Amino acid sequence: MSTDNKLLVVKDLATVFSTAGGPLAAVGGVSFDLEQNETLGIVGESGSGKTVLSRTIMGLQPRTNVTVSGSAVLNGFEVVGASEKAKRQIWGTDVAMVFQDPMTSLNPVMRIGKQIDESLRVRQGMSRSAAKARAIELLELVGIPSPTQRYNAYPGQLSGGMRQRVVIAIALAGSPKLLMADEPTTGLDVTIQAQILNLLDELKDRLKMSVILVTHDLGVVATRTSRIIVMYAGRIVEMGSTRDVFQDHRMPYTRALLESSPKVANPSHTRLVAIPGRPPNLLKLSDGCSFAPRCAYATDRCRQERPELEPAGPAGHFFACWNPLPTTRGASPS
Amino acid sequence: MVMLLGIIFVISVGSFYLIHLLPGDPAVVILGTGATPQNKLILYKQLGLNKPIYEQYFTWISNVLHGNMGTSFISQSSVAGTIRAALPIDLELMFLSQILAFATAIPLAMRSARKPDGPVDRILGASSFTLLSVPPFIIIVLMVLFISIKLGIPHTGPSSYVTFSSDWIVNLESLALPAITLAVGSFVVYYRVLRSDLIATLQEEFITMARSKGISQRRIMWRHAFRPSSVALLGSAGVNIGGLLAGGFVVQYLLAIPGLGYTLITAINMSDYLLVQGIVLVVSVGVVLINFIFDFIINIVDPRISRE
Amino acid sequence: MSELLEEASLVERPEKNKPLGILFWICVGWVALNVIGAIFANVLPLQNPLFEDFSAVNVGPGLHHLFGTDDLGRDIFARVVYGSRVSIAVGVGAMLIGFGIGAPLGMLAAYRRGRFDMVLTTVMYVLLAFPAIIATIAVLSFWAPRALAKIILVIGLASVPLVYRVIRTATMSIATKDYIIAAKVQGATDRRILVKELLPNIAPIGVSFLLIGIATVITLEGALAFLGLSVNPPTPSWGNMINEARTVLAENPWLVIFPSLALCLFLLCLNFIGDRLRSHFDVTEVKL
Numbered sequence: 001m002s003t004d005n006k007l008l009v010v011k012d013l014a015t016v017f018s019t020a021g022g023p024l025a026a027v028g029g030v031s032f033d034l035e036q037n038e039t040l041g042i043v044g045e046s047g048s049g050k051t052v053l054s055r056t057i058m059g060l061q062p063r064t065n066v067t068v069s070g071s072a073v074l075n076g077f078e079v080v081g082a083s084e085k086a087k088r089q090i091w092g093t094d095v096a097m098v099f100q101d102p103m104t105s106l107n108p109v110m111r112i113g114k115q116i117d118e119s120l121r122v123r124q125g126m127s128r129s130a131a132k133a134r135a136i137e138l139l140e141l142v143g144i145p146s147p148t149q150r151y152n153a154y155p156g157q158l159s160g161g162m163r164q165r166v167v168i169a170i171a172l173a174g175s176p177k178l179l180m181a182d183e184p185t186t187g188l189d190v191t192i193q194a195q196i197l198n199l200l201d202e203l204k205d206r207l208k209m210s211v212i213l214v215t216h217d218l219g220v221v222a223t224r225t226s227r228i229i230v231m232y233a234g235r236i237v238e239m240g241s242t243r244d245v246f247q248d249h250r251m252p253y254t255r256a257l258l259e260s261s262p263k264v265a266n267p268s269h270t271r272l273v274a275i276p277g278r279p280p281n282l283l284k285l286s287d288g289c290s291f292a293p294r295c296a297y298a299t300d301r302c303r304q305e306r307p308e309l310e311p312a313g314p315a316g317h318f319f320a321c322w323n324p325l326p327t328t329r330g331a332s333p334s
Numbered sequence: 335m336v337m338l339l340g341i342i343f344v345i346s347v348g349s350f351y352l353i354h355l356l357p358g359d360p361a362v363v364i365l366g367t368g369a370t371p372q373n374k375l376i377l378y379k380q381l382g383l384n385k386p387i388y389e390q391y392f393t394w395i396s397n398v399l400h401g402n403m404g405t406s407f408i409s410q411s412s413v414a415g416t417i418r419a420a421l422p423i424d425l426e427l428m429f430l431s432q433i434l435a436f437a438t439a440i441p442l443a444m445r446s447a448r449k450p451d452g453p454v455d456r457i458l459g460a461s462s463f464t465l466l467s468v469p470p471f472i473i474i475v476l477m478v479l480f481i482s483i484k485l486g487i488p489h490t491g492p493s494s495y496v497t498f499s500s501d502w503i504v505n506l507e508s509l510a511l512p513a514i515t516l517a518v519g520s521f522v523v524y525y526r527v528l529r530s531d532l533i534a535t536l537q538e539e540f541i542t543m544a545r546s547k548g549i550s551q552r553r554i555m556w557r558h559a560f561r562p563s564s565v566a567l568l569g570s571a572g573v574n575i576g577g578l579l580a581g582g583f584v585v586q587y588l589l590a591i592p593g594l595g596y597t598l599i600t601a602i603n604m605s606d607y608l609l610v611q612g613i614v615l616v617v618s619v620g621v622v623l624i625n626f627i628f629d630f631i632i633n634i635v636d637p638r639i640s641r642e
Numbered sequence: 643m644s645e646l647l648e649e650a651s652l653v654e655r656p657e658k659n660k661p662l663g664i665l666f667w668i669c670v671g672w673v674a675l676n677v678i679g680a681i682f683a684n685v686l687p688l689q690n691p692l693f694e695d696f697s698a699v700n701v702g703p704g705l706h707h708l709f710g711t712d713d714l715g716r717d718i719f720a721r722v723v724y725g726s727r728v729s730i731a732v733g734v735g736a737m738l739i740g741f742g743i744g745a746p747l748g749m750l751a752a753y754r755r756g757r758f759d760m761v762l763t764t765v766m767y768v769l770l771a772f773p774a775i776i777a778t779i780a781v782l783s784f785w786a787p788r789a790l791a792k793i794i795l796v797i798g799l800a801s802v803p804l805v806y807r808v809i810r811t812a813t814m815s816i817a818t819k820d821y822i823i824a825a826k827v828q829g830a831t832d833r834r835i836l837v838k839e840l841l842p843n844i845a846p847i848g849v850s851f852l853l854i855g856i857a858t859v860i861t862l863e864g865a866l867a868f869l870g871l872s873v874n875p876p877t878p879s880w881g882n883m884i885n886e887a888r889t890v891l892a893e894n895p896w897l898v899i900f901p902s903l904a905l906c907l908f909l910l911c912l913n914f915i916g917d918r919l920r921s922h923f924d925v926t927e928v929k930l
Contacts, residue, residue: 060546064450084551091548104539107558118557119547170547341771463917467909469861471868472902475884479891479898576773583779584865588888599869602783614780621773 007178007210008034008057012070013080015049015056019065024282026052028234029070034210036177041221041242042214043257044231047279053231054182054214058095059087075177092119092174098200100183102163106155112166113139113151119173138169143199161192168199175207182214197224218261222246227316230254233280233290236309240317250312250324253291289322297323338626345618346395398615413612416597421616423593427586428578430506430513432571435520443525444555447532455529462522471584473515512585520574527570531563565632572628576621666918669911676908680726689717691724692876700894710896712886718896721878722904728872728879729905732794732863733856739798741852744805749840751806752813763810770803778862782871790873793866797859805855812847813840846919853916857909864905880905 015027027049034040044050055061057072059079072079075094079087099105107115116135120126126134132151139147142165155163164184171179181200185193201224204211213221221228221242228245230238230253238251249255256275277294280286288303289295295302301322309318313327446455535541536559544554583595590596594613601609679686689707695715703710709718751759778800782793816822817840825839860880866872867881875882880901887897 058546060542088548088550091546093548097543097546099539099543101539105543107540107544109561110558118544118549122549122553123547167543170543174548341768344768345772463913464910467857467913468906469864469909471865472884472906475888475891475898476902478888479895577775579773583775584868587869598779602779603870610780610783614776617776618772621776622771625771 005035006033007036007038007075009073010034010057010071013053013056013072014069015052015061016067016069017065018067019283021283025285026234026282027056028285030231030234030236031070032229032236032239034178034212037204037208037210038227039204039211039213039225041225041228042212042231043216043218043221043228045216045257045279047233047282048216048231049234049282050214050216050231051182052234054097054180054212057212058091058097058180060091060097092123092176094176095178095180096171096174096176098164098167098171098179098181098184100186102160102167103155105167106163108155111152111154112158113153116166116170116173119170123174135169135173138172139166141172141203142166142169143195144169160188161195164188164192164196165199168196168203172203172207177209179204179209179211180214181211183216184213185220186215186217193220200224218258230257233285234282235290236318236320237291238319239309240312240314240319244312244314244317248312248317248328250319250327251291251321252295252297252323252325254319255325256294289320297325299323338622341622342619345622346398346615347391413609416609417594417612417616420592420594420597423591424579424582424586424595427509427512427516427582427591427593428575430509431516431520431578432575434513434517435524438517439521439524439528443528443532444560446525446529447536447559448551448555450533458525462525465518465522470515470519471588473518474511474585474588477511477515509591512582512589512591515585516578516582520578523570523574524567528563528567531566532559535559535563568628568632572625572632575628576624579617579621579624662918662922666915669914672907672911673915676726676904677730679723680730683723683727686723688720688723691716691720691878693717700890700897702896709900710894712883712897713890713894716876718883718900721883722880722900725878725880725883725901726904726908728790728877729860729863729881729908731790732797733860735794736798736801736859737852737855739795740801740805740855741848743799744802745809745848748806748809749813749844752810753817753840762806766803766806770807774800774804775862775865779866779869779871782866783869788871788874793863793872797862801855801859805851808851809844809848812844816840816843846922850916850920853912853919857912857916860905860909860912 010033011031013027013030014025017024017026030053032040042050042053052061056068057074057079059072059082061068063084068080070080074090077086077090077094079090106112113132113135116138117128117131120131120134121128136147136151139150144150144162144165150158150162155166158166168184179200184200185196188196197220200211200213203209213225215221225242227240228238228242229236230245230251232253238245238249238254245254246258249258253275256273259273260275275294280290280293286292286303288301288305289298289307292298292302299322305322307320307322309320311317312319312324442454442458446452446458449455532555541554541558544558579594582593583598585591586593586595587599594617598610598613598617601607601613693716695711697715699711699715700713701707701711707717707719709722712718712721747762751762778796781796782788822839825834863872863879864881864884867879868885870885872881873879875886883901884898884905887894887901890897
């Protein structure tokens, strides 16, 4: 595939925080691509680095005490090492982020209409009335009833689901080509979660956007993404099409993750499977595979040497494991 | 509100009682050298000094509420009148110094909050800390030293102060030095408070979101970060201004600016206790009122703040 | 993302291990030096601070007179050292009174709550509203004659409401913590709780406030000196030395510079120590 088609090309991206306890590698050496109009899911537990990765791809990491290395080219623009001023050019118009908690990501003392207006007027130079009209359009687009009235509301006056819709509206204001959704539904009621996710689906098709869905909830990505990246301790441990990852996963962690989410189809009183152990301390990463201490299949080599990503047969499916699970595909050997 | 009145009441009692702290006959004290038997009689009648003390207080307080704080026997002019002449000067001085302080503290705090631990921040932090430890009277003395030695202008005594309406250029010139001195102290406080509050606010998620919209730093700072942070600033402004009214005395005295401070000190030196009493009352009530007003404003800006 | 960082730092950061820094110890040293100088001024090899040598008026710094002499021929260095006595005595003395009265009351009120607390706090807040500086100036000016003890007493008493409020607020935030309630449930007596649990936790904040308070009081003494309300000449105090120097600024700048330096450096060190202690012991302040 020619690189012209790819919306995002990430190579060896690493993000290191300098903390009081030493350097913390939140993201270590991540590489992947994203096509236009593709939906990618990034899954992992808390502390896997998925949030940091999503911000680093956009260049939205904190400005101090952070070092980013590697490369992330978004729509032809190299994010790593770009100045804040240059990055501001792509924020909102090429890429936009939907944050996790709408209560903290919306300015509590500013009316929501104004918060939508802001990008329209400042970035696109719209007049006040034009911006207001467009904002109301956007509110309608994300499914907020009586948008003209709600334009003047404060975030505190809206329900959680509504607020998240507003956040999406703000993200869409610049007509971005990539929408980064970081745990967009965590913290919302389950019924609202489905609504928001459906909304994102609909919007992505309508507006021809790519979406990166970052979440710890596998249920969210199962039907809505074409590809999935599984992260652990700041690195990609498995990557491939959704189908491959769900049905032919090779890395034990992926299996553990799949098994630990409760399924309605299970008979009642099925024990919840938890992954034993605790997430690793990123300040003290071992030389071996980060998952080894918790892995039922770990060998000595796993503990001493970190596995690199290797292809798993079908194009686009990669995993990083010395002792992978046997493939479920009949034909090609691993 | 009740608290406010209660406090004012206590202040008035305190101010009133001051005269009686003095050894000897209050009348003699007040009259000073003019203590002839006739004058004593007049004073006794005026203040009711031969009556029990609470009655004296009542006489005094009702006089005060009518705007009559007595006539100073030393200067032969009405206490209330003297105060009325001096007060606007204090207000102008306060106003000027606060404008200076805010105009410098706000932008600098923003600059530092944007790049914490950067070179600007460190320098400002160290120097503001150092300035904290330098009392205003020393600032003045050193400034005067600097001016008179460097510029060779001998430091003259009496003030060159004139009112604003008569000649505003000279007015501002004469107030420049004291205003700057007072502004320094205020600046240090405002800068530190605003900086730490801004840094805290800038960590909030909605700031990152605003950033992701691609809007400029300056806009983020002013439109999003400043409003929540200004609460703490207002709080310290209230305390500071209240303190200024009281503490600006030395500055005034040193530079012979005839505000309330100057008047108070000279009154003390001349043993004009009636005037002292009046000024103490006015200033104390003033400070309390200022604190009260600021508390009120803060409550309006952010009703979420719970007062303790 | 911040949870990530928090987790990492909480796991790794040992409690209270922020080094105090060399600057801190330099300040402690300077303060100690001043205090020793003040206490032992009599036995130190200094000139007589009151001796007026009219043959050596307004002399600059030199071998014989380290800091030079003032306009009455008195050795400035000796006067500065002796002057520290006044400032330090006022600072420490007034704070001792303020803390001696205000701190126990504050702790008790915060711990007991109820009627006792309500009444006392209201009284204190009313007193607090009365600007302390004015009260001090007023009382001292009316209550002649001047004496060091009187100054210490008045300033000390004036500081009681503020100390009360600070200690009370600090105690309240600790007294509601679970381990205090746990101790109570275990049957510890009030006195035991106060001394063994509360006190050690209040101590750091208290000490840092104490130091800053001393600095404030010393500044106040300086201001009072300018108003002629401090100790009478010829007794030297940093404040009245600077005040006296005003009249001969042009001829003898040394008279202003040295006491000013002494005063400012001492205050700076006190403030710095107090500030460092506060941030060292304030575990809630997480710096990433």
